[in-house]
Amino acid sequence: DAKTTQPPSMDCAEGRAANLPCNHSTISGNEYVYWYRQIHSQGPQYIIHGLKNNETNEMASLIITEDRKSSTLILPHATLRDTAVYYCIVRGDRTDKLIFGTGTRLQVFP
């Protein structure tokens, strides 16, 4: 599975959009981009995933570049409860293994 690169930490003001980038320059055509988040001392929470097209659900939007080498997770109106470590993971279509990197620690401040 392709490796991902994320900034170690980011800050965001409450009520503003949080844009979390992820680089996956070695992604192959059949690999999905998944996003999870982990709030302190809890299990990871699924957020969203995509293959080629941009995706949106009740939690977030996922923007994938046309060449698929990077993506951005957007939390449109961040709240204090969105403070967590966000993981971007690339997963092949023939495996359900997830390999977690170090993620981005998002701190939402009042």
Add this chain to the structure above:
Amino acid sequence: GAVVSQHPSRVICKSGTSVKIECRSLDFQATTMFWYRQFPKQSLMLMATSNEGSKATYEQGVEKDKFLINHASLTLSTLTVTSAHPEDSSFYICSASRLVDTQYFGPGTRLTVL
């Protein structure tokens, strides 16, 4: 999203004893369940993958005789830490998926071995 539970949420045991952790998928049938371990300030590390009715597949460096995994039904997997030692103290997290699909995670079990 799908709901996965774990029991117990916390356990403290003496060195040398065995501890069993249960993972249940509450609202879907999980063909595959995964076990992860997370040490403080580190990321999740995959320990093993188990398919219902089959032997678990362990990641490199994970002792299969120490971490016994059973996945006897489509809604239940168990992880038994045998002869636990203080270095086994960690946060153990399970996840479940149906076919090759999104994984949903349990809330985790914090194991402390004295």
